[in-house]
Amino acid sequence: MPTESLITLVCALPSEARPLLEHYRLAQVNEKPFRVFANAELSLRLVVSGIGVEACATAVGFCAGLQTNRPSDIWVNIGVAGHRDLDIGSVALGARIQRDGASKNWYPGFLFDTHIPVSEVVSFNEPVQDYPAGTLCDMEAAGFMAAASRVGNTDLIQVCKIVSDNASNSLANINREFVTRLVQQQIPAIETLLSALRGCSEAAADFDDDTARSIASQWHFSQTQRLRLSRDLRRVATLDSEQRWTPAALDKCRSGREVLSQLENEIARLSPQFAP
Amino acid sequence: MIETIYIEHAIREHPRVASIRARFPNARVISCEHYGEVFNRGGQNFRLQKQRPALLLARKIGRRVLPVPDGYGLDGAEGYYFSHMLNCLYDCRYCFLQGMFRSAHYVLFVNYEDFLDDISAQCARSNEAQWFFSGYDCDSLALEPVSRFTETFIPAFAQIDNAWLELRTKSTQIRSLLDCTPAPRVVCAFSLNPQTVIDRLEHRTPSLAARLNALRKLQRHGWHIALRFDPLILEDDFRTQYATFFRTVFEGIEGASLHSITLGNFRLPRSHFQRMANLYPDERLFAQNLDDGDGQIAYPHASAEGMLAWCEEQVTALADGVPIYIQST
Ligand code: SF4
Numbered sequence: 001m002p003t004e005s006l007i008t009l010v011c012a013l014p015s016e017a018r019p020l021l022e023h024y025r026l027a028q029v030n031e032k033p034f035r036v037f038a039n040a041e042l043s044l045r046l047v048v049s050g051i052g053v054e055a056c057a058t059a060v061g062f063c064a065g066l067q068t069n070r071p072s073d074i075w076v077n078i079g080v081a082g083h084r085d086l087d088i089g090s091v092a093l094g095a096r097i098q099r100d101g102a103s104k105n106w107y108p109g110f111l112f113d114t115h116i117p118v119s120e121v122v123s124f125n126e127p128v129q130d131y132p133a134g135t136l137c138d139m140e141a142a143g144f145m146a147a148a149s150r151v152g153n154t155d156l157i158q159v160c161k162i163v164s165d166n167a168s169n170s171l172a173n174i175n176r177e178f179v180t181r182l183v184q185q186q187i188p189a190i191e192t193l194l195s196a197l198r199g200c201s202e203a204a205a206d207f208d209d210d211t212a213r214s215i216a217s218q219w220h221f222s223q224t225q226r227l228r229l230s231r232d233l234r235r236v237a238t239l240d241s242e243q244r245w246t247p248a249a250l251d252k253c254r255s256g257r258e259v260l261s262q263l264e265n266e267i268a269r270l271s272p273q274f275a276p
Numbered sequence: 277m278i279e280t281i282y283i284e285h286a287i288r289e290h291p292r293v294a295s296i297r298a299r300f301p302n303a304r305v306i307s308c309e310h311y312g313e314v315f316n317r318g319g320q321n322f323r324l325q326k327q328r329p330a331l332l333l334a335r336k337i338g339r340r341v342l343p344v345p346d347g348y349g350l351d352g353a354e355g356y357y358f359s360h361m362l363n364c365l366y367d368c369r370y371c372f373l374q375g376m377f378r379s380a381h382y383v384l385f386v387n388y389e390d391f392l393d394d395i396s397a398q399c400a401r402s403n404e405a406q407w408f409f410s411g412y413d414c415d416s417l418a419l420e421p422v423s424r425f426t427e428t429f430i431p432a433f434a435q436i437d438n439a440w441l442e443l444r445t446k447s448t449q450i451r452s453l454l455d456c457t458p459a460p461r462v463v464c465a466f467s468l469n470p471q472t473v474i475d476r477l478e479h480r481t482p483s484l485a486a487r488l489n490a491l492r493k494l495q496r497h498g499w500h501i502a503l504r505f506d507p508l509i510l511e512d513d514f515r516t517q518y519a520t521f522f523r524t525v526f527e528g529i530e531g532a533s534l535h536s537i538t539l540g541n542f543r544l545p546r547s548h549f550q551r552m553a554n555l556y557p558d559e560r561l562f563a564q565n566l567d568d569g570d571g572q573i574a575y576p577h578a579s580a581e582g583m584l585a586w587c588e589e590q591v592t593a594l595a596d597g598v599p600i601y602i603q604s605t
Pocket of ligand 1: 368371414
């Protein structure tokens with residue numbers, strides 16, 4: 001059985017997080033150093049990072065340390081940003097993310113259907129009013145990308161920004177209620193994005209290893225042998241198209257080594273042969 | 277369908293870039309400094325990207341023409357490969373590109389003229405025939421409608437007296453070849469396998485019948501044709517499958533006028549194999565009993581030898597006199 005991927009949403013501000021917490025019915029599961037919220041199935045969680053590149057990177061690192069990361073896990077930074085020309089309330093995905101003044105770029109992948117437009121994102125240390133052309137200006141995305149791409153699959157990491165200020169509506173008009181409303185209005189787009197990412201992550205999913213766990217509890221295996229056990233059990237299952245083989249075939253084995261040797265014989269027996 | 281195109285900033289005005297962009301007016305276009313920022317980054321999953329690969333348009337700098345590995349060329353002749361493209365439209369489960377590259381995105385290097393300068397320079401160093409292979413890191417023709425590779429390379433090869441070009445393909449994108457006069461030193465080499473193998477392992481490729489149809493058209497038009505039976509895939513009914521397959525292939529083609537035939541078993545460098553088996557842990561091809569020797573994963577020695585000898589015998593009977601080469605790397 002493929003394991004379900006875990007979605008982590010990262011918001012800088014409580015006002016950005018609020019509509020998501022309500023929509024996904026997330027309850028607080030951690031208080032310090034970062035407030036983390038999760039749904040009942042523990043398949044979606046949200047962390048409030050605080051403002052700034054460093055805070056965001058640290059929050060991602062903290063969440064990554066809470067459990068074993070799987071290759072199919074999804075990470076999304078959701079928050080407001082400024083843009084010279086885009087309409088207030090419009091949504092865009094980060095296509096190329098950079099920290100102001102640095103040369104490193106991050107490129108989230110687009111392996112799913114989406115009508116959300118894309119934009120470059122530059123993360124500044126301070127709020128900006130002098131918006132560079134064609135660029136979303138925020139204060140977290142670069143930190144998010146730096147940390148998330150260390151623990152996750154680059155193609156399952158996204159930066160989703162909602163425009164809160166532009167050349168004709170300055171930062172001065174922004175307050176908490178306004179930010180909450182902007183995110184709230186884009187919940188349908190966020191929902192579609194998450195479900196598309198979830199669909200796309202299936203090809204990267206790892207598998208439950210229940211049979212190997214149960215066998216490993218009956219005989220002694222070294223670390224290397226344990227890895228081989230998992231791999232060879234999977235090979236037998238793959239080759240045994242009629243699913244005749246069961247772990248009961250190993251019952252008479254007296255050691256882990258014998259188990260492995262029996263599996264090897266089984267693989268040879270199930271493999272195609274070129275008869276001379 | 278290409279939905280995302282990354283373009284190196286330095287070549288954004290290149291005419292080939294403009295014409296490719298015009299083919300995909302709805303694609304999202306993302307500027308990058310160097311294609312490697314996207315192609316070589318960590319944390320990518322080839323299998324995931326293969327679902328919806330992006331196109332990266334770039335300029336190839338550094339060495340553009342490289343010697344082929346031992347055993348890749350024909351009959352020990354000097355051979356070189358050049359990669360105007362990395363990765364492939366098709367999705368053959370045995371393809372070593374899955375183990376070699378971190379990314380499944382297509383990279384197209386648009387500075388064809390630089391490749392041709394390097395090829396000319398290489399040929400100028402010797403009077404001997406020099407072989408060039410364009411299908412080492414991609415299928416030579418699969419992306420032809422986008423790359424328009426043959427339009428530039430074939431006339432250029434015709435101008436270099438000692439340059440031979442092998443286009444290795446499973447594609448039926450042959451319109452450009454039918455629209456021009458066959459070049460004297462260009463060989464269209466078709467990779468073929470039984471339809472059952474195509475169905476199981478050569479995903480998104482044209483059927484055997486479609487490939488044979490394309491091959492026959494090219495042969496009638498006057499192109500040199502070669503057959504590549506590589507990789508041979510071991511199944512329980514190997515002899516029955518391949519005996520029927522070989523007969524089908526040689527029906528309707530002029531066997532005697534073929535340029536060459538190669539035979540090779542499924543084999544992979546160990547490091548590539550391990551990555552590919554991790555990407556597709558439920559693939560029978562990787563799960564079966566294989567030997568690990570000399571840095572290469574391959575069928576157990578006795579099976580491998582037997583398969584090659586048997587196939588050589590079958591093919592010789594059908595195409596007597598055509599040079600047959602055994603590929604080992
Ligand atoms: S056609 Fe060739 S290059 Fe393309 S996927 Fe298949 S083996 Fe790889």
